[in-house]
Structures are given as structure tokens and as C-alpha cells.
Amino acid sequence: MNLTTNDHDGFSVISIEGRLVAAGAPQLRLAVNQLIEAGTVRVVVDLGRTEFIDSSGLGALIGGLKRARVAGGDLRIAAVPDAVRAVLRLTNLDRVLGEHSTPETAFDER
Amino acid sequence: MTARFVLIRILAVLSVLFGVNYIVWRWLASVDWSAWWIAVPLVLAETYSLFDTLLFSLTMWRARDRPEPSSAPQGTVDVFITTYNEPLELVMATARAAQRIAHPHTTWILDDGARTDVEHAAREAGVGYLTRSDDWIGKPRHAKAGNLNNALFETDGEFLLILDADQVPDPLILHRTLGYFADDPDVALVQTPQWFSNVDDADPLGSQAPLFYGPIQQGKDGWNAAFFCGSNAVLRREALMQLGIVGYVRDVTQSTRKTLRVAESLIVREARITEDPDLRVELNSLGAEITRAQDAVAAGTPLAQATYELGHAVDGAAQRLLARDFAGIREDLEVIAQLPVERDAQLDLVVVDETRLDRLATARLSPLGAIEAVRQLLDALRIDRGEEAQPVLPLATISVTEDMATAMQLHALGWRSVYHHEILAHGLAPEDLRTMLTQRLRWAQGTLQVMLRDNPLVKKGLNAGQRLMYFATMWSYLSGFAALAYLAAPVIYLVFGVLPVTAWSVDFFARFLPAFLVNQLLFLVVGKGMKTWRGQQYSLALFPVWIQACWTAVANVAFGRPLNFAVTKKDGRDTRGVPWRRIWPQLAAMAALVIALVIGVVRVVAGAADDVGTLVNAVWVAYDLAVLSVIIEAARYRGPAVAATEGDS
Numbered sequence: 001m002n003l004t005t006n007d008h009d010g011f012s013v014i015s016i017e018g019r020l021v022a023a024g025a026p027q028l029r030l031a032v033n034q035l036i037e038a039g040t041v042r043v044v045v046d047l048g049r050t051e052f053i054d055s056s057g058l059g060a061l062i063g064g065l066k067r068a069r070v071a072g073g074d075l076r077i078a079a080v081p082d083a084v085r086a087v088l089r090l091t092n093l094d095r096v097l098g099e100h101s102t103p104e105t106a107f108d109e110r
Numbered sequence: 111m112t113a114r115f116v117l118i119r120i121l122a123v124l125s126v127l128f129g130v131n132y133i134v135w136r137w138l139a140s141v142d143w144s145a146w147w148i149a150v151p152l153v154l155a156e157t158y159s160l161f162d163t164l165l166f167s168l169t170m171w172r173a174r175d176r177p178e179p180s181s182a183p184q185g186t187v188d189v190f191i192t193t194y195n196e197p198l199e200l201v202m203a204t205a206r207a208a209q210r211i212a213h214p215h216t217t218w219i220l221d222d223g224a225r226t227d228v229e230h231a232a233r234e235a236g237v238g239y240l241t242r243s244d245d246w247i248g249k250p251r252h253a254k255a256g257n258l259n260n261a262l263f264e265t266d267g268e269f270l271l272i273l274d275a276d277q278v279p280d281p282l283i284l285h286r287t288l289g290y291f292a293d294d295p296d297v298a299l300v301q302t303p304q305w306f307s308n309v310d311d312a313d314p315l316g317s318q319a320p321l322f323y324g325p326i327q328q329g330k331d332g333w334n335a336a337f338f339c340g341s342n343a344v345l346r347r348e349a350l351m352q353l354g355i356v357g358y359v360r361d362v363t364q365s366t367r368k369t370l371r372v373a374e375s376l377i378v379r380e381a382r383i384t385e386d387p388d389l390r391v392e393l394n395s396l397g398a399e400i401t402r403a404q405d406a407v408a409a410g411t412p413l414a415q416a417t418y419e420l421g422h423a424v425d426g427a428a429q430r431l432l433a434r435d436f437a438g439i440r441e442d443l444e445v446i447a448q449l450p451v452e453r454d455a456q457l458d459l460v461v462v463d464e465t466r467l468d469r470l471a472t473a474r475l476s477p478l479g480a481i482e483a484v485r486q487l488l489d490a491l492r493i494d495r496g497e498e499a500q501p502v503l504p505l506a507t508i509s510v511t512e513d514m515a516t517a518m519q520l521h522a523l524g525w526r527s528v529y530h531h532e533i534l535a536h537g538l539a540p541e542d543l544r545t546m547l548t549q550r551l552r553w554a555q556g557t558l559q560v561m562l563r564d565n566p567l568v569k570k571g572l573n574a575g576q577r578l579m580y581f582a583t584m585w586s587y588l589s590g591f592a593a594l595a596y597l598a599a600p601v602i603y604l605v606f607g608v609l610p611v612t613a614w615s616v617d618f619f620a621r622f623l624p625a626f627l628v629n630q631l632l633f634l635v636v637g638k639g640m641k642t643w644r645g646q647q648y649s650l651a652l653f654p655v656w657i658q659a660c661w662t663a664v665a666n667v668a669f670g671r672p673l674n675f676a677v678t679k680k681d682g683r684d685t686r687g688v689p690w691r692r693i694w695p696q697l698a699a700m701a702a703l704v705i706a707l708v709i710g711v712v713r714v715v716a717g718a719a720d721d722v723g724t725l726v727n728a729v730w731v732a733y734d735l736a737v738l739s740v741i742i743e744a745a746r747y748r749g750p751a752v753a754a755t756e757g758d759s
Contacts (some may be wrong), residue, residue, distance in 0.1 A: 098412030
């Protein structure tokens with residue numbers, strides 16, 4: 001798994017390339033924590049190049065959502081591929097985390 | 111199928127047929143209604159036992175020796191050794207054995223006691239050491255389930271071998287079990303037996319459970335319902351994490367819906383009673399926002415989106431409310447800060463200052479109700495499960511026996527389980543009666559909690575066989591009430607001559623004896639080569655424990671009374687001696703049985719009683735006494751460790 005963080009206007013995007021599974025979860029957690037500690041509480045996780053996610057990966061997303069919400073911000077997911085959407089549906093997490101078509105527009109509404 | 115399992119099936123069918131034949135006759139033709147106060151409890155107890163036989167027969171129907179896995183062991187593994195207060199040496203012996211497990215793995219000590227000596231020893235031995243993170247401060251700890259949940263987020267192995275601190279693993283434990291997961295990607299759990307090395311052949315405390323870690327688990331396995339028993343099991347991380355995610359979604363969905371409902375009604379009420387027009391406008395618009403959010407959630411808008419949007423509206427309203435009413439609120443907060451309730455440390459009582467309480471009640475408070483509702487709403491809108499240490503809690507926390515609850519939830523999600531019948535770890539059983547009673551009480555309480563909170567008979571996702579397999583274990587813990595009838599009936603007959611059955615006649619024996627004998631034969635064949643007598647004794651002899659478990663579990667689930675969860679000591683004996691206060695019911699029952707026997711004999715000699723009836727009841731009393739006598743043996747037991755040290759000195 002490869003993880004890169006980019007700052008945008010008013011939010012930051014964490015892009016995940018490869019497989020987001022248990023071994024990569026701490027990396028995502030760390031990236032979210034670093035952003036929030038640096039004062040960026042609006043975070044988009046770009047899943048466009050994520051090949052696969054398992055429940056541990058979903059757990060890391062929920063952990064990030066918690067961090068962001070407690071800090072007064074939000075965590076959103078964008079560019080969700082079919083393979084990832086299937087896992088979201090399987091666990092019903094799609095009922096909690098809505099998906100946005102692109103990372104750039106994820107914070108457009110508010 | 112081997113001949114033994116064929117014979118078991120035949121006997122299981124006969125047990126049920128003869129049992130039903132007997133119980134139907136009991137209800138229709140033999141209840142002595144004039145002595146209903148003992149006749150009805152007895153026939154109810156017998157009916158209870160028939161259901162027990164039915165469930166046992168059903169379990170045995172699918173008992174089998176499972177074929178070995180065909181795949182080679184594969185996958186990354188974390189070995190978790192859970193500890194709270196066990197002695198350092200015991201924990202380290204297990205840790206060193208865990209390091210010697212042949213399949214590549216990482217060993218971790220999960221120290222819920224956060225002890226520095228354990229930490230040092232772990233580092234020295236090159237074993238991972240984990241304690242609760244800061245997230246747990248001030249949050250429910252959920253005992254062992256919480257300890258494991260904490261560790262799950264610090265590790266990343268595909269599989270987890272869970273070991274209690276006293277369970278020394280065999281080097282091949284992973285080689286023998288991992289193949290099942292590769293064979294079937296839906297397998298979430300492989301449970302192996304728990305076997306205790308500090309127990310001699312007599313086993314006065316009935317620690318070995320050969321029937322459970324044998325035919326019963328093999329039978330449940332046949333129905334894809336083998337349970338997780340807390341230790342000596344391998345779990346698939348993905349399955350546990352999925353359980354955690356599904357649980358998170360369920361919890362935040364329910365709690366958000368509920369909070370929205372409550373907040374709406376509170377705000378509507380405050381808007382109605384307030385005399386301040388500005389405030390009413392603000393509250394009404396907030397109420398409308400909440401209604402909109404409720405509609406959005408009902409229409410399928412993802413919760414994160416609906417709550418985020420509402421959060422903004424609430425934030426704005428709250429800020430305006432606070433700014434407007436700041437002065438009033440500050441006064442109220444001062445009054446509240448001096449709440450006339452204090453804790454008296456010496457008395458350990460809460461002391462209330464009545465006059466100050468009256469003053470508070472009559473004080474004109476600002477719209478605190480509305481503000482409290484808004485605050486709660488804001489908390490809920492974070493959907494972070496803030497009342498828990500972690501938003502995702504993979505191991506079930508609804509019961510003090512997290513293992514069974516977790517297995518049932520895994521089965522409900524469609525995962526499969528395996529019981530691997532081979533001893534691959536050697537543990538330590540309690541060595542005194544007091545500790546043993548505490549442990550059995552906890553198992554019973556936990557099982558009954560699961561029955562009350564998450565009843566398998568109605569739980570979605572389980573198939574009929576799984577429902578009955580889980581229910582069978584729960585049902586068996588209701589036996590305490592039946593035991594009361596089985597103990598009381600012969601005493602009442604021998605002392606007062608009151609018959610619960612219309613007659614000890616040919617009609618009775620012709621129906622009772624086949625049912626009883628076939629049932630005993632079934633047990634004999636199922637338990638062939640095992641020592642099952644201890645288990646039989648304790649299922650009746652611990653009747654006060656089972657009854658206590660029932661009422662405490664109901665009080666806990668229905669009324670929120672704490673269970674006083676106790677960790678079972680793994681290091682030998684409790685030093686407080688025989689727990690007389692916890693075994694007096696058994697001792698009293700034995701005394702009553704003996705006295706009744708003497709009176710019964712005197713009555714026969716005096717010609718006041720029927721000799722067949724007295725003989726039947728005398729045999730019954732003898733059986734009851736033989737069963738209950740295990741308590742005296744257990745109370746006198748000092749454990750092998752103590753016996754050895756006494757021998758040395």
C-alpha cells in the first residue's frame with residue numbers, strides 16, 4: 001500500500017494506492033492524526049487507486065472519521081471503486097459513509 | 111460414520127420417544143392434583159428434563175469425528191496471551207511455550223493489569239507487550255473482550271490464537287488448526303479443547319469437561335455451531351473486524367435515530383413552555399431541522415452526511431442560544447456547581463443537603479432542558495460511539511462470557527466454525543471450591559445474559575440447527591429450578607406421605623423405566639471411556655449457583671444491576687477456606703434428605719406408609735445424596751499444589 005497526502009483549499013486528501021488491509025491500517029491512522037494535529041480537520045480519503053479493502057481497512061476509516069468528527073471536522077471517502085463498494089455494502093458501512101465522486105468535490109456542499 | 115455414532119443416533123431416537131411417552135402420560139394421567147403444590151413443580155421439572163434430553167439428542171445426532179484439514183498451514187498469526195493478575199512465572203511459562211510454536215507467528219502478552227514486572231519480563235524474552243491505550247481512560251473496559259479488542263488494533267496478523275495466561279500451548283497448535291481456514295474461506299473460528307494438567311483422576315471440582323470438549327462440541331460442530339470458548343482457539347481477524355464494523359453501523363444507526371427522536375420531543379416541549387418569543391422561534395427552527403434530518407435518514411441518506419448537515423444547524427442555534435442567554439446560564443451553572451449532593455468518604459454514602467435542594471428546585475432556570483437536549487444531540491451527531499473507548503468493538507461486549515456471544519454473532523453473519531478434537535494446550539483449573547463456584551457462576555450468568563440480550567431463537571441470520579444448539583446450552587443453565595423439585599419431592603413423600611404421582615404402579619414403572627434406562631444408556635455410550643459422573647453430579651449439585659445466576663442475570667439485563675464480574679484466579683487456591691455461606695443450601699438439602707429417610711423408615715415400620723412408595727423414594731434419596739456428596743468432597747479438597755507442598759514440609 002502507498003499513501004500520499006495532498007493539501008487542497010480547506011481540506012486535505014489522503015490517497016491510497018494498493019490494498020488497504022490490517023497491515024496498512026496504522027499508516028492511515030497516522031496520516032489522519034498528523035493532519036488533525038496540524039489543524040486540518042476536513043479530510044478526504046481518495047480510494048480511486050485502492051485495489052482492495054478489508055474490514056480492518058474499514059476500521060481504520062471509522063477510526064479516522066471519529067478523530068475528525070471529535071476535532072470538529074469530517075472524513076469523507078471519494079472515487080470509490082466497485083471492489084471497495086462491495087465491501088462497504090457487505091458490512092452496511094455504506095449506510096453511514098456516503099461516497100463522493102471525486103476528492104476535489106467531496107467538500108463542495110459544505 | 112462409525113458404529114458408535116450409529117448407536118448414538120438409535121439411542122437418541124429411543125430416548126426422545128420413550129421420554130415423550132412418559133411425560134405425556136405424566137401430564138394426562140398421573141398428576142395428583144390434590145397435592146398440586148408439589149405434583150405440578152415435579153411434572154414441570156420432568157418436562158424440563160425431557161426438553162434437555164431432546165436438545166441433547168439433537169446435538170448428538172450430528173456428532174462426528176471431523177476429517178483433518180487438507181490444506182497446509184498458512185497465513186500470518188498473532189498469538190495473544192491474556193492476563194490480568196496471574197503470577198509472572200505462570201504468564202511467562204505460557205509466553206515461552208507460545209514462542210516455541212512452530213508456525214511463524216508473533217507472540218503478545220495482553221496485560222490488563224499493566225504490571226511493570228510483566229513488561230520487563232516480556233521485553234527480556236522478546237515477546238510483544240500490550241496494555242490498554244489512553245482511549246480507554248474513563249470508558250467501560252469490558253474485561254477480557256476489551257483487552258482483546260484493544261490488541262486487535264495494535265496488531266495485524268491474519269489469524270489470532272487466543273490463550274488464557276495458564277494455557278500452555280503445544281508447538282504444533284497452529285500446524286494442526288490453520289489448515290481449516292485455508293480449506294474454507296468462510297471459517298472464522300477453530301476451537302480446540304481445554305484440558306487441565308493440575309487435576310488428578312478424582313477431579314473433585316469437576317474441572318475437566320470431557321463431555322463438552324468432546325461429543326457436545328462435536329455435535330454442535332455438526333450443526334455448524336461449535337462455539338468459541340475464550341481460549342485455545344484460532345480466529346480469523348477479518349471475521350472479527352467485520353463483526354466490529356457491522357456492530358458499529360448498527361449501534362450508531364440506532365443511537366442516532368433514538369437521539370434525534372428524543373431531542374425533537376424535548377425541543378418541542380421547551381418551545382411550548384418557554385415564555386420567551388425569540389427562544390421559541392429558535393427552538394422551532396431547530397425542531398424543523400431535526401425533523402428534516404430524520405426524514406433524510408429514513409430515506410437512506412448516509413448517516414455521516416445527514417448528521418454533518420444537522421450538526422451545522424445545531425451548532426449555529428446553540429451558539430445563538432448561548433450568546434443570548436449567557437448571563438442566565440452562568441447563574442444556573444453556579445447553582446448547579448453547588449449541587450447539594452456530596453459524597454461522604456467515611457460513610458461511603460451520598461449525602462444530600464435538603465434545604466439547598468429545595469432552593470434549587472424553585473430557582474428559575476434558563477432553558478437548560480433545551481440546552482441539554484442540544485448538547486446530547488451534538489454528541490450523537492459525531493457518530494463516534496463516544497461512550498465507548500473504540501468505535502469498533504469486534505469481540506462482543508454484551509455478556510461477561512464474550513466468547514459465546516461472539517461466536518453466535520459470527521454465525522449470524524454467515525461465518526463457519528470448527529471444533530478440532532485434539533488437546534493442544536494444557537491449562538490450570540481452579541484448585542478450591544470457592545474459586546470454582548465463582549467461575550461456574552460467571553459462565554452461567556454470561557450464558558443467560560446472552561439468552562436475554564440476544565436470544566438465539568429469534569436472532570436473525572442463524573439457521574434452525576444453530577438456534578437450537580445455542581439454546582441447548584442456555585436451557586441447561588435453568589436446571590437449578592428443576593433440581594429443587596427433584597430434591598423436595600422425595601422428602602415430602604417420606605415425611606408427610608404426600609404423593610406427587612397418583613400411584614407407584616405398574617403404569618408408572620412401565621413408562622418411567624424405559625425412558626430412564628435408555629437415557630442413561632445414551633449417556634453411557636456418548637461418554638464411553640470418559641469420566642462423566644462429575645459433570646452429572648455438578649449439574650444438580652450446583653443448583654444454588656444456577657438459580658443465583660438466573661436472578662442476577664435477569665436483574666442485570668432488565669434492571670441494570672451490576673453482576674460483580676470476577677476474574678477467576680489461575681494461581682492455586684483462594685486462602686479464605688471453605689465457602690460455607692455458599693454451600694449451605696446443599697448441606698441443608700442433604701440433612702433434609704437423611705432426616706426424611708429416617709422418618710420414612712419409621713413410618714413404614716409403624717405401618718403408616720406404603721412400602722413400595724417408600725422404597726422408590728429411598729432409592730431416589732440415595733441418588734440425590736450420591737450426587738450432592740460431591741460438594742463435601744469438593745469442600746475438603748486442597749488441590750494438588752498444596753498437597754505437594756504439605757508433603758515436602
